[in-house]
Amino acid sequence: MEPFTQRSPRVVGARRLTRRTEREKAGRFLAEGANAVSAALERERGFVHELFVTTRAGQAYPELVTAARAAGARVSPVTDRAAASLSETVTPQGVVAVCELLDRPLEGLLAPAAQLVAILVDVADPGNAGTVIRVADAAGADAVILTGDSVDPHNGKCVRASAGSLFHLPLARARDTDAALDACRTAGLRLLGADGHAETALDQLVLDVPVAWVFGNEAHGLPAEVLESVDEGVRIPIYGRAESLNLATAAAVCLYGSAMAVRRSSGK
Amino acid sequence: MEPFTQRSPRVVGARRLTRRTEREKAGRFLAEGANAVSAALERERGFVHELFVTTRAGQAYPELVTAARAAGARVSPVTDRAAASLSETVTPQGVVAVCELLDRPLEGLLAPAAQLVAILVDVADPGNAGTVIRVADAAGADAVILTGDSVDPHNGKCVRASAGSLFHLPLARARDTDAALDACRTAGLRLLGADGHAETALDQLVLDVPVAWVFGNEAHGLPAEVLESVDEGVRIPIYGRAESLNLATAAAVCLYGSAMAVRRSSGK
Structure with a gap:
């Protein structure tokens, strides 16, 4: 042929x-x-x-x-x-x-036993979205949800950055961020919003509970109304002089922080 | 004018x-x-x-x-x-x-009280190097050392990816990786080599000790002789189905794992 x-x-x-x-x-x-x-x-x-x-x-x-x-x-x-x-x-x-296409409806996305979810709000760069999906997969997350103006996860750069993980995890898209937060709340997850200006630092937190981590746009972070809706805003402590972490490395610290804490406390 | x-x-x-x-x-x-x-x-x-x-x-x-x-x-x-x-x-x-130029000689780079160092061996991509330098700075690392065939940290893409952190941290370059490992050993640091195939997983490790994390090339990881020289090879546990993490997110998990453990055990 x-x-x-x-x-x-x-x-x-x-x-x-x-x-x-x-x-x-x-x-x-x-x-x-x-x-x-x-x-x-x-x-x-x-x-x-x-x-x-x-x-x-x-x-x-x-x-x-x-x-x-x-x-x-x-x-x-x-x-x-x-x-x-x-x-x-x-x-x-x-x-x-x-x-x-990979995404499913929010409804039915989360099993009642869900322990770890990543929500991306208005994430603009497909490479970042793909890298966070890869990290979420590695950390054993139950699902990833992209909301608001987030990039299409089926974008070629996102597919590549996810290194296959896009195909491993249940994935949903929701224009309405509140609907995603509600779905996680209903599934019994604690909602933690990653926010460089938050009072609570990651190292002060009890992390061995079922959690949905909420990450915002690379440049602007989470919208104020989302920060008001989550159970707690959490900052990654900066022990040195860097101003912040980028989205993918911040997500890695938060998602693995939760994943390892849950397994530590359950004696694996 | x-x-x-x-x-x-x-x-x-x-x-x-x-x-x-x-x-x-x-x-x-x-x-x-x-x-x-x-x-x-x-x-x-x-x-x-x-x-x-x-x-x-x-x-x-x-x-x-x-x-x-x-x-x-x-x-x-x-x-x-x-x-x-x-x-x-x-x-x-x-x-x-x-x-x-920012880099200093290895000799005298590390204070006797150094707690956390990042060593990059043969890291090829300047964006990755810059991102790891940013993470190391955020995690409060005492120094970053680039060895072997690693990219020049003064490369424009590395400068940009470091988001200012390049200027915050003591930085050295050493063609000879062994010399860098020796300097860290002499400073009393435990040498941990990040290696996806290692037996020991990060969550099995006591992390609240002074440590030098050693990270390898994006595609090939650490050379066999470096893995033999370090005190322990350590893998980040993969709880889901991802094959691995990328360099920057892996470094974030390792460096913050150490930084937070040290502060947890000292009651901050």
Whole structure:
């Protein structure tokens, strides 16, 4: 079979998915690179619709092609240029999967036993969102919720930064931040808002309780009304002279702080 | 005074400092943006040699111009294009300081009371190095040491990612990683190597002791011989399904883990 070129209708159609509006319309997005594709193929049957693969990538990652066929996905050979046209990286790996959108409704997202959730409010940078999703996954979070004006987690840069974690965790988007906070409150989670100006410092806090950490925009932090809604604003103590931490490292300290405290107190 | 253009000899000379070899030769580097310049101007008199500033930036940050004059730095008005030619960002702020290189010899770097040090071995990405320096500063680290093939911390992207922290902390570079490990050992620090494959997990460790955390390259981790030299290899426990954390978030968890444990056990 002749590989598809960048002008083949299937490739042209898939390329539209690099735009948010087209993703919403189609209900699909692109996962690029061996790590992301591999994680996508571990999802339920039917989740990956199509795998675009170059000759070279097919030789480098034969297990992905096998897994895609086994999962019932269409496997479409493409030229290097066609693969590059679907890619948002400088050095494309030549494997791109067309997947179902990942987010679910808030309702039913959280199991009653949920212990740790990350909420991102108005997070603008897709790389940051992806990195926080990766950290949340590593810390064993039960879900991630993106609210307000947050970036689309299906954005190519977010998919890449999450290093596969996007496919591991239940994920929801909620325009209305209050609805997300309510869902967590109903699930019995304590709401902690990360805020550099908060009175309470992380090291003064009893952390071994079920918690939803709420993180704000990279430049502006959390909106005042969100800080009023959470149970407590919490700052990471700055022991040196730095003014602050960036979003991803702050999230790492908070999420792991909670995850390790819960396991310490339960004797693991 | 007419502002310097991008062809003025002073600007041409300063622009050379965007290259590592030229920085080594001149013993100087560029700090760009209001945050970095402000932190640079808090250093000792003579540390900032010259401040290039556009008309607009002079109006936006008059305090920087005043501080530069007070610190004995030459203040040089430049055109927008000249400032952009010294800048490595997409939207230059129009303030660039020519500073003394920051690194010191290993010898004498660590006070006998040093509690927390970060060592970066072969760290390649300047943004990562800068972010780890920022985290180390926030966690109250006593010093940061870059060894082996690590990126030059005076690289523009590293300066920016450190958000001023580069100017806050004692900093050394050592081609020879062993020399850095020895210096920390002599200072009474326990050497912990961050390693995703280590047997010991962070949450099994007694962390309230003086420690040097050793972090490796983004892709390859720590070299085998470094892992053999440290007192203990330590992995961050992965409670979910992520394969790993990225360098900056891993460093945040480790450095804050130590910083908070020390303060917890001393009752702050």
